[in-house]
Amino acid sequence: MNARLITIAKCGFWWMFWIWTGLITLVAGVGLWMQYQHLVFNDSTCEPVGLYQLRSSPYPLHNGELVEVEIPGPAHHAAVAEGLKYHWFPPGQPWIKEIAAVPGQTVTLARSGVRVEGHTLPNSRVDRWTPGHHHRIVHYSFGTYHLKHGQVWLYAPGNYAFDSSYYGPVPESHILQRAVPWWTIPGSQFWLRKGD
Structure with missing residues (x-):
């Protein structure tokens, strides 16, 4: 046995x-x-979840293009420091974002959303709280900004998207590569439901 x-x-x-x-x-x-x-997996609902192909230099930059971007430094951005503190995203992992505005363009940030050259970006309302109202969210100061040489405004259409509405314009040098959706789940950027 x-x-x-x-x-x-x-x-x-x-x-x-x-x-x-x-x-x-x-x-x-x-x-x-x-x-x-040259594929990366995006599990953030800022953009649709899935695989994105990275394609060399993103320059010259254009509105509406998807890019891989380096996380802004937490020492200069209270919202990034807050996100790292509460583990909303892993440190050092690049993001996939859309370029909303380039140098020379005007961006207006209000609670109701983001306007670029007078056009409102869809689903860009600035959130006050995280899902479930666990934490108040730090955002960039409301106002009108004329982007200077070397600055870009990043945008993501998803619910609770973490973009320039929270940490402001970022240096062009933070843009790493162009990103093209390779295989994504349509509508997954809206999986997190908006609260009140």
């Missing part, structure tokens, strides 16, 4: 070993394939 249990245990061990080896190999293979294809 004991010998039979030992044999079963050995067989179970080898089955588990080969299953785990196969899973690790599969994950590593997918990771290498994504790297080769």
